Amino acid sequence: MEPGIVRIAVDLLGGDDAPAVVVDGALRAVRADPDLHALLVGPPEAVGELTATLDPAERARIAIRPAERGDHATARANSTVGAAVNAVRDGTADALVSAGSTGATVTAAALGLGRWPDVRQPALAATLPGVNGPVVLLDVGGSLEPRPATLARHATLGAAYAAVTHGLESPRVGLLSIGTEPGKGDRARRLADPILATASLPCAACYVGLVEGYDVASGARADVVVTDGFTGNVLLKAIEGAYALTGGPPADGRAPRAAALLGVAGTVVVCHGAAHGRDIASGVALAAHLARRGAADQVRALLSDIGAEAPTDRYDRITDTEVRTS
């Protein structure tokens, strides 16, 4: 457990089984981490007596910020996710967690916290247990039909995230396709591959070229696997389903049901819509981990190190600029 008080805003109404599993997950996280404070954002009646099972010290680390249901789909500021974003913006919370509509959460976070100037589309990054360590898969649902330059930008986000969050040195970055020979894949991959081949990656990351589906589960050929949000989402859920059938990998036993949103000015964790209490708890723990080490700022700084300008469809070579201290 990392030390340091951390305050996590939790969207009470996000998720298929909200608010019950959300409250359950938040309480699990508070019990597991003595320095973690939870700000439950939503209708107070949704919490009710659920905190009664906590001891006074634990209950003291839980607060409620009233918010209406709002129109979740449009991520209005007065929706619970919008209110959770506001809590991060006004400094009441260090990070937020929602199991609600991914689109609504990404939109609320981008509008409320702001996108990094050189990130057109934020990316959701999930970490899977690989044979040789963690494998970062992105995007898993943020950008369904990204432009090639966006795929390349997500590669830089993923490399920096793998280094900052998982301590990976010189992460190997691969582009998911249907074969490893150059030219394999659909139009988006054929266009993105040469852009990635010349892109400057942070943390001495190296682009290993095209990788295939099994590399996502094994991690044998890449530590960071880049794909569009549609493919990444179905892939993550397929691996989750396969693990559910088999008891999962020795390492952990299950695929992640929480992902970090990269590219917005704040710490945001999106949980699986079908998340159970323990999934919410692991999402809150991930948010606490990211907030405590200032992961978002570190990733942002690493991107600045390789030049604020994103790879573009004009195949610009990224040039290094003066290094900022992170």
Next chain:
Amino acid sequence: MEPGIVRIAVDLLGGDDAPAVVVDGALRAVRADPDLHALLVGPPEAVGELTATLDPAERARIAIRPAERGDHATARANSTVGAAVNAVRDGTADALVSAGSTGATVTAAALGLGRWPDVRQPALAATLPGVNGPVVLLDVGGSLEPRPATLARHATLGAAYAAVTHGLESPRVGLLSIGTEPGKGDRARRLADPILATASLPCAACYVGLVEGYDVASGARADVVVTDGFTGNVLLKAIEGAYALTGGPPADGRAPRAAALLGVAGTVVVCHGAAHGRDIASGVALAAHLARRGAADQVRALLSDIGAEAPTDRYDRITDTEVRTS
């Protein structure tokens, strides 16, 4: 083991480790099935003394059709896969198996055997072990960027294939997406969903709507899962990778490394490029199974039953026509 002499043409030069693993796989198949005859298509020197380990009766069931390497990528008729296609067309073989380039095999089969008139793009169908039985996933590599009408057509192919090959009654057909609510997914799914909802499916199949990644591994919500060849290919390999890490599902232990090509006038099985001997053997066994029951003709007849006209981008409702006997 189904009775009946069956003759399978095997592309000796297809696959990463050809011809060694191809010959090995063909010999395994011949040993396992006393009524199976293998026609090895390629340079005779590639076979050499490898058949020496067989007893005379087994050796008598192996023939060689000399063929040059040719330009595999362009599937010239004088390539080994082209020669294997010719063997099926001239009646020397009942089916063919290749672990070579999927594109080259599909092209050679479409040109040499002909496509069904109402199939714009043939589909590769793989069968995975699900919790409640087999799950047919298609396309797994044939059409990387299919039109919505092609996805709908593949749904009819998959439903008929599931009924004919796996004996599934009223198969449940799902369209792979990132959520189950209508409207979830990228443009291709949003367009294909309403076409599928009104499409006439064979074998009393029912369209269950959008399904997610875990449904491919579990089969809990659909027996047939339709997607584009890019997503299907990475998905199949990701599940294969997950099973490789965990020992696989109790049922079988591994994901399939052979797929049936649907939509061409003949029986064609495509094996994984990285196929091992036992993968080739299972591909040959699949080809024998399909050929013995005349699966291709049965599927074709079932499609005719629901009207020769494929769903079109004009959202035409398919109308039933006179039923052909299959």
